[in-house]
Structures are given as C-alpha cells and as structure tokens.
Amino acid sequence: MEQKSKIQLTNWEIVSVNPNDKKWNWIDLFCFWGVSIQSIISFSLITSLYLVYELNFLNVLIGCLLGSFFVYFFSNLIGKPSQKHGIPFPVLLRTSMGIKGAKYVSLLRGIVGVFMFGVQTYFISKSFSYLIRIALHSIDNTIQDHSIFFIFILELNIIDWVAFLLAIFIQFFLYSKGHSFNKFLINFSAMIVYLGMIIFLIIIILGHNNDVMNSFKDLLILDKVFSKDNIMSIVTVAGTIFAYFSMVIVNFGDFSRYVKNESELKKGNLSLFLNLIIFSFFAILIVIGADIILNKNMVKMEQIFTNPMDIIGKFNNLVLTFIVLFLVLFASASTNLIANYIPAQNSFINFLPSKLSLKTSGLVILFFGFFIGIFWAPLLSQIGILSFVDTAGAFFGPIFGVIIIDYYVIPKKTIFNKDIFSSLPSGAYYYSNGWHIKAIYSLLIGFIFSAVTIWNVDFSFLQSFSWIIGALVSSITYYLMANR
Numbered sequence: 001m002e003q004k005s006k007i008q009l010t011n012w013e014i015v016s017v018n019p020n021d022k023k024w025n026w027i028d029l030f031c032f033w034g035v036s037i038q039s040i041i042s043f044s045l046i047t048s049l050y051l052v053y054e055l056n057f058l059n060v061l062i063g064c065l066l067g068s069f070f071v072y073f074f075s076n077l078i079g080k081p082s083q084k085h086g087i088p089f090p091v092l093l094r095t096s097m098g099i100k101g102a103k104y105v106s107l108l109r110g111i112v113g114v115f116m117f118g119v120q121t122y123f124i125s126k127s128f129s130y131l132i133r134i135a136l137h138s139i140d141n142t143i144q145d146h147s148i149f150f151i152f153i154l155e156l157n158i159i160d161w162v163a164f165l166l167a168i169f170i171q172f173f174l175y176s177k178g179h180s181f182n183k184f185l186i187n188f189s190a191m192i193v194y195l196g197m198i199i200f201l202i203i204i205i206l207g208h209n210n211d212v213m214n215s216f217k218d219l220l221i222l223d224k225v226f227s228k229d230n231i232m233s234i235v236t237v238a239g240t241i242f243a244y245f246s247m248v249i250v251n252f253g254d255f256s257r258y259v260k261n262e263s264e265l266k267k268g269n270l271s272l273f274l275n276l277i278i279f280s281f282f283a284i285l286i287v288i289g290a291d292i293i294l295n296k297n298m299v300k301m302e303q304i305f306t307n308p309m310d311i312i313g314k315f316n317n318l319v320l321t322f323i324v325l326f327l328v329l330f331a332s333a334s335t336n337l338i339a340n341y342i343p344a345q346n347s348f349i350n351f352l353p354s355k356l357s358l359k360t361s362g363l364v365i366l367f368f369g370f371f372i373g374i375f376w377a378p379l380l381s382q383i384g385i386l387s388f389v390d391t392a393g394a395f396f397g398p399i400f401g402v403i404i405i406d407y408y409v410i411p412k413k414t415i416f417n418k419d420i421f422s423s424l425p426s427g428a429y430y431y432s433n434g435w436h437i438k439a440i441y442s443l444l445i446g447f448i449f450s451a452v453t454i455w456n457v458d459f460s461f462l463q464s465f466s467w468i469i470g471a472l473v474s475s476i477t478y479y480l481m482a483n484r
Contacts, residue, residue: 031190056230402439
C-alpha cells in the first residue's frame, strides 16, 4: 500500500534531482536571466522608459535596479528550498498546500503557461513567416502574387499556416529532449542574442558613432534626481520592471533545483543586474542609432521607434532584416521555454504524475497551444481574455507568500522528503484529506487583494505591485492562522 501510494505522486521528472546532476552554476543562471530579458517586449519596455516618457535617465536606471533587487531577493527566497532539496515548484507547493491542494493550485500556473505559450508561438511564427517570404522573394519576386497566397483561414494564409506549424512543432521537438538540452538551448540562445545585438549595433551606428554618443550623453540628465516627482518615477519604473519579471519568480524552483549550491544560486541571481545593464545599453544605442540614420536619410518619422521589428521595417537592408529576425526568433523561443513551457509541463506532470511524461505533457501543451495560437488574432485578442489571464496570474504572488512563510517560518526550513511523495493519511503533507485549509484560505485572501488592482479602476494604479500586495497579504494571513 505504501509503495502504491508513492507511485501515485511520483514521476521521474519531478522527483528530487540527484546531487550528481546538479550542474548549473552562476554562468548558467546568467544565461537564464539573459533569456528572461531578451524579448521584444523587454526591448520596447526598456527603451520606452529611457527614450519616450522623458524621464530622468538616472531615475530610470535606479528604478530598474530597484525593481531588479526585489526580483533578486524573492528569487533567492523561492529558489533556495528547490535548490537544497532538488524539487520543482509544484512539488515544493505540496508542503504548504497539501498533496491534493498543490495539484490544483499549481495547475493555475500551468494554465497560464500554456495559454501564453500559444500566444507567444503565434508571434514566433511571424518571424518564420517573414523569413519564408524573404526566401520566396529571393527565388522569384512574383511567386507571392499567385492567388493561393490570398486565401485566408482564421486570418492566416498558406505561408502563415506553414510558419505557425513550423514554430509549434520545432518548439515541441526541441523542448521535449530533456533538461540537459534545455540548459544548452538557454545558454546558446542568451549568448547568440547578445552577439547578434553587438553585430546589429555595429551595423546601425557604423559611420554615425559620434552622433550616437552625443545623443546618448544628452540623455544623462542628473538634475534633481530625488525630487518629489522623480521619486514617484523611480517607484513606477521599479514596479514596471518587477511586474515584467514576476511571472518567472514563483516557479523559479523549476530551474534552481539544478544549481550546484546556494553560493552559485546567489551569484547567478546577482547576474540579473548585469544582464539588465548590458541589455539596456545595447537596446538604447540601437534605438538612438536607428533614429539618427532614418532622420538623416529623410525617412518620415512621427515618433522614435522602440520595437526592433518597426526599426527594420524602415531599413531596406536584407542583412539587417535577417539578423533581427534571427535574434527575435531565438529570443522569443527561449523566453517561451522558461516562462511558459517548462512551468506548464511541470504543473501538468504534477497533476497526473503517474500518467504523464516529458513527451505526453508536451503533447498536451502542443494541443492546447495550437488552438490558442490560431484563434489568438481572430478571436481571443478581441474579447479581452488577457484580463482573465492576469486574474489567474493574481494567484502567483499569494502562492509565493504562503510558500515562503511555510518554509522559512512555520516548520523552520524542514521538508520531509519521504512524505512529500506519499499520499498516506499519516504523511506530513496530507493535512485534511490532502488539502491544507489554512493555506488555501490565506491564498484566497491574498488573491482578493491582488485581483482588485486588475478589476477595480480605483486601484488600477497599483497593478504593477499586485504581485507584491498579494504576497504580503497571504503571508501575513497564513502566519497568523498557522500560529493559532
């Protein structure tokens, strides 16, 4: 009976990592955080903060570093128990929510992950689509004039469909090879994107380096950094940066479980600051350089472009276009892996540990991601579904708060490895028929405070801080209830 009860909760993909397989060091975490920040959204966000909103340069920098500090601090907290015990986020969740409660609570992360995987795959397919069009045009510049290319199904023509199928099946093929290959993919992607950005920057500013440097110097306005208005700007920027990274914090244990030791974990997480500075520097110079070149070439510019796809759209340069599409493809795919695919995969395996594997859980993600991707443009993006996704995401901060109090305060950093995979009523994490009622209640209270910033317009100004608000409320509630 004991063996049977363990099998129900055990899967080779979510059991404790063998110490000999803990091979991640700080460099691997540097690449992890590099991949986390190397996206079109991040590129546009950072360059907009520095160049579009007319904020003090130093205020933006301080705000970015402040937001990153909270990401660093919280990632260390949530990453340590997974690193120490070698368990992923859904299994760690069993200690606080109960073995059954963790199934359904972690499934929320899986649902959000698979939804965003489908949406991200749709946008990844756009890069494939552009590359296919470039290839066809280079072969025959009239081939795309045929009527077959003007037949649209769900707002996608034949090239778009081929590109989407390529995007989703290539991701499934790559991501289902296991942890070692995923680590290689993350490291390769981070380095190749940075290398590509260097090449992109050289091409952009070649012959205009003095103008670019002078424009960059003009940004360095250091007056009244800590005035009342600027302090609010710092807080706003910090909240924006933290909100961007908040998606990966709660399930950071899915990756920290492979880190060699706590020292490497902390050093690796410190590299988030380095990544932010490097990426921001490259992004700002690229946008400034592109703006200078386009204005000198008498290109009509109504505003400065902060999206790399918009920038190359104004350049008639095939090499530059290819480099940017290549970078976007790698950056988007690797971000999709760590922010969506792996969290969804571990959550699904935890939900049905005796039935799912890497391949079968990947097929589940592939199935739902396919329909989400193809219906994104014609339907899902039109009905405001992202508000419901954000609402589901409002659980992540409260989940974090309960886990942290449960691990660091209540049982004094103790996890019973034997019981964490046991469904016997005598197990430490069986609680009330597999549910820890106090933790669930605390989670719901935290969720209410977090979700109100999404649905109540009077509190919408706090939406960037909804994660922290939910974590704080749930942690206090759980601490008070657990000590009664």
